[in-house]
Amino acid sequence: MNARALEQRVFNFSAGPATIPLSVLEEVRDELLCYPGAGASVMEISHRSQVFTEIAADAESTLRELLAVPDDYSVLFLQGGSALQFSMVPANLLRGSGKVADYLVTGSWSKKAIAEARKEGDVISTFDGKADNYCSLPPRESLMTSEDAAYLYYCSNETIQGVQFNSEPDCPDSVPLVCDASSDFLSRRLDIAKYGILYACAQKNAGPAGVTVVVIRKDLLERGDTSLPGYLNYQNHAQADSMWNTPPTFAVYMLGKIAHWLKEQVGGLQEIEIVNERKSSLLYNAIDGSDGFYCGHAAADCRSKMNVTFNLPNEELQSKFIAEAAAKHLDSLKGHRSVGGIRASIYNAMPMEGVESLATFMEDFAAKNR
Amino acid sequence: MNARALEQRVFNFSAGPATIPLSVLEEVRDELLCYPGAGASVMEISHRSQVFTEIAADAESTLRELLAVPDDYSVLFLQGGSALQFSMVPANLLRGSGKVADYLVTGSWSKKAIAEARKEGDVISTFDGKADNYCSLPPRESLMTSEDAAYLYYCSNETIQGVQFNSEPDCPDSVPLVCDASSDFLSRRLDIAKYGILYACAQKNAGPAGVTVVVIRKDLLERGDTSLPGYLNYQNHAQADSMWNTPPTFAVYMLGKIAHWLKEQVGGLQEIEIVNERKSSLLYNAIDGSDGFYCGHAAADCRSKMNVTFNLPNEELQSKFIAEAAAKHLDSLKGHRSVGGIRASIYNAMPMEGVESLATFMEDFAAKNR
Numbered sequence: 148m149n150a151r152a153l154e155q156r157v158f159n160f161s162a163g164p165a166t167i168p169l170s171v172l173e174e175v176r177d178e179l180l181c182y183p184g185a186g187a188s189v190m191e192i193s194h195r196s197q198v199f200t201e202i203a204a205d206a207e208s209t210l211r212e213l214l215a216v217p218d219d220y221s222v223l224f225l226q227g228g229s230a231l232q233f234s235m236v237p238a239n240l241l242r243g244s245g246k247v248a249d250y251l252v253t254g255s256w257s258k259k260a261i262a263e264a265r266k267e268g269d270v271i272s273t274f275d276g277k278a279d280n281y282c283s284l285p286p287r288e289s290l291m292t293s294e295d296a297a298y299l300y301y302c303s304n305e306t307i308q309g310v311q312f313n314s315e316p317d318c319p320d321s322v323p324l325v326c327d328a329s330s331d332f333l334s335r336r337l338d339i340a341k342y343g344i345l346y347a348c349a350q351k352n353a354g355p356a357g358v359t360v361v362v363i364r365k366d367l368l369e370r371g372d373t374s375l376p377g378y379l380n381y382q383n384h385a386q387a388d389s390m391w392n393t394p395p396t397f398a399v400y401m402l403g404k405i406a407h408w409l410k411e412q413v414g415g416l417q418e419i420e421i422v423n424e425r426k427s428s429l430l431y432n433a434i435d436g437s438d439g440f441y442c443g444h445a446a447a448d449c450r451s452k453m454n455v456t457f458n459l460p461n462e463e464l465q466s467k468f469i470a471e472a473a474a475k476h477l478d479s480l481k482g483h484r485s486v487g488g489i490r491a492s493i494y495n496a497m498p499m500e501g502v503e504s505l506a507t508f509m510e511d512f513a514a515k516n517r
Numbered sequence: 518m519n520a521r522a523l524e525q526r527v528f529n530f531s532a533g534p535a536t537i538p539l540s541v542l543e544e545v546r547d548e549l550l551c552y553p554g555a556g557a558s559v560m561e562i563s564h565r566s567q568v569f570t571e572i573a574a575d576a577e578s579t580l581r582e583l584l585a586v587p588d589d590y591s592v593l594f595l596q597g598g599s600a601l602q603f604s605m606v607p608a609n610l611l612r613g614s615g616k617v618a619d620y621l622v623t624g625s626w627s628k629k630a631i632a633e634a635r636k637e638g639d640v641i642s643t644f645d646g647k648a649d650n651y652c653s654l655p656p657r658e659s660l661m662t663s664e665d666a667a668y669l670y671y672c673s674n675e676t677i678q679g680v681q682f683n684s685e686p687d688c689p690d691s692v693p694l695v696c697d698a699s700s701d702f703l704s705r706r707l708d709i710a711k712y713g714i715l716y717a718c719a720q721k722n723a724g725p726a727g728v729t730v731v732v733i734r735k736d737l738l739e740r741g742d743t744s745l746p747g748y749l750n751y752q753n754h755a756q757a758d759s760m761w762n763t764p765p766t767f768a769v770y771m772l773g774k775i776a777h778w779l780k781e782q783v784g785g786l787q788e789i790e791i792v793n794e795r796k797s798s799l800l801y802n803a804i805d806g807s808d809g810f811y812c813g814h815a816a817a818d819c820r821s822k823m824n825v826t827f828n829l830p831n832e833e834l835q836s837k838f839i840a841e842a843a844a845k846h847l848d849s850l851k852g853h854r855s856v857g858g859i860r861a862s863i864y865n866a867m868p869m870e871g872v873e874s875l876a877t878f879m880e881d882f883a884a885k886n887r
Contacts, residue, residue, distance in 0.1 A: 156557060159556065159562070164563060164763065166557070169550070172550050176550060179542055179546040180543065181525045181526055186527035186846070186848055187526060187527060190537060190725040192529070193531045193532065194534065226598065226601070227596045227601070227748055227762075228596065230748050230761065234747060234748060234749070262747075356560075356763045357727040357765030357766070357767065374636050375636075376604030376608065377600060378601040378604060393533065394726065395726050395768070396727070398765070398767070479562075479563060479566070
């Protein structure tokens with residue numbers, strides 16, 4: 148049955164929830180009825196049991212090691228996805244501050260984030276890419292964040308538009324930089340010390356849907372007022388080592404497994420960064436080498452290494468592309484309903500072989516349908 | 518390896534996360550690498566894919582069938598556990614209403630709930646069991662909920678104290694009855710029409726930690742103001758069929774499996790109610806037949822059928838009890854750190870055999886250590 152299951156697996160280009168390393172899935176399957184030493188599935192044991200607290204502590208320390216998280220940062224495992232972070236960030240850092248928060252609106256996710264922030268206080272979008280349909284990012288020199296802004300918020304990778312920041316936007320030292328890194332978390336090295344808060348839902352590079360990692364500089368924990376709904380106050384979670392309430396234990400366990408895979412099998416963030424560069428180049432080369440048959444959505448200088456978005460000459464060819472790709476086990480390539488076209492999400496766990504197959508398919512398809 | 522894994526499994530009396538039916542775990546294991554027809558693990562596919570939307574719709578309809586949920590109720594799958602519901606209920610039904618919410622404080626969980634509600638508006642505890650250390654529940658005739666209360670809130674089963682309501686408290690028709698049913702959800706039949714909101718985190722009877730089921734009467738969806746943090750507004754989730762943001766897909770999938778187990782293998786809520794009555798009687802009989810060696814925490818008329826709490830004559834015997842039970846594969850019997858003693862959580866998935874073993878062990882232990 149297992150050989151059969153493997154045979155049936157496709158290359159899954161879903162934007163999230165997304166591909167998980169096969170070796171991790173195999174380990175999880177093998178431990179599913181009985182986690183070693185627990186006498187039960189990891190899903191069945193108390194979050195306060197020694198076995199589980201060790202699993203959670205190990206997940207945290209492995210993430211800390213991968214990202215070189217400094218000691219003055221807390222790492223939290225929360226629920227509610229990025230959607231809840233859209234509210235938690237301004238609820239903790241903006242509400243009642245008398246300050247203004249700066250937002251870079253570079254696509255669908257930062258647009259949702261600023262809408263939630265407006266409920267909590269004064270907000271300005273110091274950049275909004277609407278005019279060119281969110282295909283480009285603000286030039287570094289154009290950003291002028293005020294030194295007394297509550298924080299500067301941006302989304303490092305917009306999955307729907309396929310645009311990605313190559314590096315952090317400039318931000319005064321006095322202003323916490325807040326980053327929604329949901330879709331490129333763990334895909335490259337970062338200097339955590341540049342951030343006030345960096346958060347990511349797990350379902351792209353880090354695990355199944357249902358857990359969100361928040362890396363937060365400890366001095367910012369005190370900003371949340373005690374009048375906040377308890378779950379929304381970062382301080383509560385930090386003080387309780389993410390066990391203020393029952394954490395999503397299975398998702399935390401998987402996050403730890405994936406962190407270990409990244410550390411031990413891939414070799415860390417420096418290695419995965421090289422792999423991700425190589426994988427995305429294969430697809431962008433296929434676009435650029437197609438004599439305009441494929442038209443990339445993102446401007447060349449901010450192409451995402453995680454979500455490669457492009458259009459074909461017409462709807463009919465797009466549907467044909469998706470259908471023929473699926474027949475070759477290249478799955479979930481349809482672009483997001485809000486922008487259409489094709490989107491190939493190639494997160495950490497997408498094997499090189501899957502990207503090579505897609506690049507070859509793109510060349511063949513262009514040659515036959517040009 | 519599977520035979521070995523089975524051999525290693527203990528009877529797990531954890532209060533939550535808790536035992537899951539073995540046949541469900543086996544199905545999940547067998548599908549872990551490749552969900553039938555998906556070409557990927559259920560964790561890896563888009564929540565908007567046809568395969569997953571069918572899984573979520575099936576989980577909802579199976580729950581609706583089990584609980585006979587009327588059409589004028591929405592069933593939501595949310596994140597954040599009961600802890601977030603402690604805030605969402607008053608944020609939606611109390612904030613800005615100019616009304617007062619009534620709370621029955623019957624143990625640790627309703628105490629936490631009222632603390633969160635106080636942040637959102639005026640609240641009164643029309644019962645507080647503190648004086649007798651939360652071992653009893655309010656007599657039905659003592660409850661006098663005002664006809665213009667924002668809602669009447671109670672927790673149907675307090676896991677820590679082991680007290681459970683046998684039926685709903687009296688509540689005027691004009692007042693929505695709100696119930697935290699986290700720890701006895703799906704353990705017995707309920708008349709959903711009596712409730713305004715009934716919610717339950719999954720990790721007792723319904724699944725792994727990370728998903729919370731909210732059954733809410735549709736007219737109450739309109740109470741939440743648009744100024745609420747988006748995730749906290751029930752209306753957003755209801756309008757989007759619980760896909761306002763990415764749901765915890767794996768936990769929803771497991772919830773569906775457990776609902777099917779309950780429906781097909783157990784025979785529904787009427788059947789499980791009988792089994793739960795029988796299981797809890799075995800342990801309460803062991804307590805009552807021990808000539809005072811075991812001292813139950815809960816008053817006889819409100820003993821929980823889910824969490825059986827009791828004390829031994831002294832700390833030393835308690836530690837000995839826990840250690841000797843563990844040696845017989847009867848695991849996680851230590852009471853909650855806030856009340857001490859012994860707690861045997863015997864949710865739906867705890868086999869009769871496990872309860873019989875514990876009852877026999879209790880009798881033997883009492884005989885030897887009296």
